[in-house]
Amino acid sequence: MKQIALYGKGGIGKSTTSANLSSALSHRDLSVLQIGCDPKRDSTRMLMQGRFIPTVMDLVRTRGEAGVSLSDVVFTGYNGIRCVEAGGPEPGVGCAGRGIIATFQLLEKFGALEGDVIVYDVLGDVVCGGFAMPMREGYAQEIYLVTSGELMSLYAANNICKAVQRLASRVKSKCRLGGVICNAKGQPREEDLVTEFARRVNSTMIQYIPRDHIVQQAEVNQKTVIEFAPDSAQAGHYRSLAGRIMDNSSLTIPSPLEIDELESLAREFI
Amino acid sequence: MSSNPLPANSSRLGGCTLTGAISVTSHVRDTVTVVHGPKGCSHHNVSLLHASWLEDDRAVLPELLSSGLSEKDVIFGGEEALRRTIGVAATKEGVRAVLVLSTCVVGSIGDDVTSVCSEEYGVPVVPISSAGFLGGTFQDGMNNALVALAGTASPCDTNRSVNIIGEMNLEYEVEENYREVERLLALLNLPVNIRFVHNTGWEELSRLGAAELNILRGPALVPVGEYLKERFDTPFIASFPQGLSGTLSFVREVAAFFGIDGQAALREECRRQEEMLDQFSDLRRVPVSLERVHSGEDELLAAEELAAALDLVMGTPGTCAKLPVNAAVGTSGTKRMLHRWRRAVHA
Numbered sequence: 001m002k003q004i005a006l007y008g009k010g011g012i013g014k015s016t017t018s019a020n021l022s023s024a025l026s027h028r029d030l031s032v033l034q035i036g037c038d039p040k041r042d043s044t045r046m047l048m049q050g051r052f053i054p055t056v057m058d059l060v061r062t063r064g065e066a067g068v069s070l071s072d073v074v075f076t077g078y079n080g081i082r083c084v085e086a087g088g089p090e091p092g093v094g095c096a097g098r099g100i101i102a103t104f105q106l107l108e109k110f111g112a113l114e115g116d117v118i119v120y121d122v123l124g125d126v127v128c129g130g131f132a133m134p135m136r137e138g139y140a141q142e143i144y145l146v147t148s149g150e151l152m153s154l155y156a157a158n159n160i161c162k163a164v165q166r167l168a169s170r171v172k173s174k175c176r177l178g179g180v181i182c183n184a185k186g187q188p189r190e191e192d193l194v195t196e197f198a199r200r201v202n203s204t205m206i207q208y209i210p211r212d213h214i215v216q217q218a219e220v221n222q223k224t225v226i227e228f229a230p231d232s233a234q235a236g237h238y239r240s241l242a243g244r245i246m247d248n249s250s251l252t253i254p255s256p257l258e259i260d261e262l263e264s265l266a267r268e269f270i
Numbered sequence: 271m272s273s274n275p276l277p278a279n280s281s282r283l284g285g286c287t288l289t290g291a292i293s294v295t296s297h298v299r300d301t302v303t304v305v306h307g308p309k310g311c312s313h314h315n316v317s318l319l320h321a322s323w324l325e326d327d328r329a330v331l332p333e334l335l336s337s338g339l340s341e342k343d344v345i346f347g348g349e350e351a352l353r354r355t356i357g358v359a360a361t362k363e364g365v366r367a368v369l370v371l372s373t374c375v376v377g378s379i380g381d382d383v384t385s386v387c388s389e390e391y392g393v394p395v396v397p398i399s400s401a402g403f404l405g406g407t408f409q410d411g412m413n414n415a416l417v418a419l420a421g422t423a424s425p426c427d428t429n430r431s432v433n434i435i436g437e438m439n440l441e442y443e444v445e446e447n448y449r450e451v452e453r454l455l456a457l458l459n460l461p462v463n464i465r466f467v468h469n470t471g472w473e474e475l476s477r478l479g480a481a482e483l484n485i486l487r488g489p490a491l492v493p494v495g496e497y498l499k500e501r502f503d504t505p506f507i508a509s510f511p512q513g514l515s516g517t518l519s520f521v522r523e524v525a526a527f528f529g530i531d532g533q534a535a536l537r538e539e540c541r542r543q544e545e546m547l548d549q550f551s552d553l554r555r556v557p558v559s560l561e562r563v564h565s566g567e568d569e570l571l572a573a574e575e576l577a578a579a580l581d582l583v584m585g586t587p588g589t590c591a592k593l594p595v596n597a598a599v600g601t602s603g604t605k606r607m608l609h610r611w612r613r614a615v616h617a
Contacts, residue, residue: 061346093347095379102341 003118004178004245005134008146009156010124013183016215016224017146017241018121019046023226024235024242026079031115033074034081035107037134039088039096043121047077050222055087056103070110078227082115096123097130104133113139117246125156126163135167135175142178142251144206147197149182149190151266154197161201161256168253176251179206181241186211193269200265202255206248207241209234289315290411291371291400293439296332298419300366300472302359305336306352306383307373312336322440335359339375348381353389360391366472367394367422369415377401396422409490412436416494419467423478425502430528431463433481435498435506436491439468443603450600451485451510454517457535458525478502483527485510510599513572514543514579517600543601547579550608556615557585561592569597576604591615 006014006021015036022034036043041055053075059068077083086103088096107113120134134140143164147157157180167175180198182205184190191208198205218228225234257265288305292315295303305312312334319332337355339348352370359368368391372383378401387397398418400411416436432455437444452462463481464474479502486495488509495506505527511520521539525532560573573595577584582593593611598604 057345060342064342089346093349093379093381094343094345096345098341098379099345102345 001114001116001118002142002246003113003120003140004142004144005120005122005140006144006146006181007122007126007157007160008124008183009153012124012146012148012153012156013209014121014124014146015043016046016219017181017183017209017238018043018119019224020226020235020238021242021245022047022081022117022119023078023224024239025117025119025246026081027226027239028242028246030117032081032117032119033113033115034083034119034121035134036083036085036121037100037103037131038086038121038123039091039099040123041085041087044075044077044083044085046219046222046224047081047083048075049077053083053085055085056106057087057089057099060102060106065106068106070112073107073110074112078224084112095130097128097133100130100133104139126160132163132167135164137170137173137175141174142176142245142248144178144245145180145203146183147180147194148185149187149193149266149269150185151263154194154262154266155259157197158201158256158262161254164254165256177201177203177254178245178248178251179204181206182208184209184211189269193266196269197257197262197265200255200257200261202252204250206244207237209237209241285408285411287402287404287406287408287411287414288371288373288400289318290408290413291398291415292319292332292334292411293408294412294415294419294467295369295371295398296334297439297467297469298367298369298472298475299469300364301369302333302335302362302365304352304355304359304368304370305334305373306348306355306370306381307337307339307375309336309338311373318440325442326445333362344375344379347379348376349386352376352381352383352386356387356391356395360393360395365393367396369419370395370397371400371415372398374401374403377404394422413491413494416466416491417497419475420478420494420498420501423476423502425479426477428480428482428504429463431461431481432524433463433478433484433498433504434465434468434487435484436487436494437465437468438487441597443597443599443606444468446606447487447510447597447599447603450602453602454511454521454539454600455524457521457538458528458530458532460524460528460530479504483507483524485524509568512568513575513598513604514601515575516568516572517543517604520600539601543604546601546605546608550580550612553608553612553615554581555583557583557590558593558611558615559585559587559590560595561587562595565595565597569595572598572604573607576607591617 006018008014022032025032056073075083088099120140126132145157147153164177182194195205212234214232214234218225337351343351384397387395398415484504484506486508511517591614593614598607
């Protein structure tokens with residue numbers, strides 16, 4: 001079983017990329033489970049025809065843990081992809097990180113973490129131990145960073161490298177960086193910049209996904225690009241990403257950059 | 271009480287903030303203390319208070335109620351559980367106020383305890399910050415609780431009386447120490463206004479501002495003394511008296527503060543001390559060493575002075591009787607220490 005996690009700055013396109021990646025993987029006859037690890041719970045919407053599925057934490061809140069079973073939390077969406085949303089507290093109260101930990105414990109108890117591929121789609125930043133949960137031993141062993149060429153996005157990606165580096169240094173940890181996915185904003189020399197960033201943090205850019213209006217069109221139709229426009233060039237990029245991830249054997253411990261290094265790198269490509 | 275943070279000298283600087291706060295709030299009658307946190311935080315403290323109160327012949331259980339937080343409350347926020355628990359506490363029979371203590375868990379997840387407490391429950395609800403992981407100590411918990419309680423009282427007319435501030439309610443000799451200070455004040459015809467707090471009624475707290483002088487149990491309470499001075503304009507003496515000359519200078523200081531002629535009181539106390547030393551003349555010139563366990567500088571100085579007054583000979587530790595040094599409040603506390611010394615010498 002392959003377990004991968006997508007991390008990156010908020011709004012960079014993790015959920016869009018994850019849903020399209022899961023769709024492309026499902027077309028390779030793989031059994032796929034996608035888990036949204038964000039209280040905003042919109043990771044799997046495009047796989048569920050726009051539906052916000054009940055989250056694990058919603059169910060625990062209303063019924064108590066004893067009243068929740070596997071079939072309550074796993075929903076089958078596009079092309080047989082199993083979808084789970086962790087959910088979490090209302091904004092501004094409680095502890096969302098602890099919610100992620102509780103969700104993982106429950107999924108573990110249910111034996112839900114099975115199939116050919118599990119895709120974890122995680123909140124923008126690794127703000128606390130709870131959001132590093134997918135990187136821990138027994139869960140995702142390959143981390144993919146989603147970033148554009150914008151400095152703020154690279155900054156977030158670099159920060160996540162720090163988390164991966166820290167977790168990778170733990171005894172028995174199998175958590176490694178699998179690569180950098182460039183979800184382009186369409187700025188000049190963006191692909192070169194992200195390629196160079198990936199090289200400097202001791203990784204590779206595994207896929208360049210250009211900016212394409214078809215993504216928005218698919219989303220207003222509540223579908224992934226793979227479902228909405230399977231013959232489009234954009235769908236081809238997502239299929240290519242799926243293939244490269246399945247074949248990827250280059251897993252590394254990242255070497256995050258100092259902030260001035262990062263800024264001078266960005267300046268080189270302006 | 272030492273301000274030296276070394277663990278060997280400072281047991282009160284290492285303890286749990288929550289326990290310090292509970293040692294205060296559980297002594298306010300007609301109130302319920304709500305501990306906002308997992309149930310274990312309360313259970314442990316109920317056991318501790320129950321055991322120490324039994325020593326004091328108080329066979330009652332402390333009025334403690336836990337909000338009983340579970341993992342679910344931690345994830346979704348514990349404010350609803352707190353609201354519910356305050357509601358239960360406020361409607362108990364005879365309850366005049368609810369005192370709310372926070373714990374490490376609610377401090378970590380950021381529950382807004384103050385705003386939940388400011389809702390309407392029919393009785394006053396007083397939030398007290400006592401999350402231990404923030405680096406506070408047992409003493410900070412005590413001080414926070416005393417300051418929060420003082421905040422519920424308003425300035426009022428004063429009369430010639432004295433408040434006792436911050437008694438160590440878990441201390442074995444808490445009652446004896448209070449009686450001794452009360453006795454010394456009585457030599458000057460000064461009554462105690464309120465004990466802030468030791469088995470004190472909620473309504474009594476409103477009289478906090480009526481005393482003309484506050485006497486703190488020890489110097490670690492100075493922040494509380496300063497707060498009371500600012501709020502009620504009441505000056506303070508920073509500690510209960512320690513040892514022979516400490517007791518005399520305490521009487522002198524209080525007399526001078528109130529403009530009383532304390533000569534008769536001082537003569538009376540000197541005579542009492544001399545009589546006491548005579549009773550222990552069997553200890554004269556015995557070789558001893560002083561053993562310091564969790565005792566502060568003041569306590570050591572008082573013990574050294576006492577040893578000198580009895581002509582004790584300082585010998586090499588290990589070859590002579592080891593005399594324990596503990597808090598000796600006033601002449602009576604000094605006498606109790608002498609009894610311990612006698613037992614050590616004749617052991």
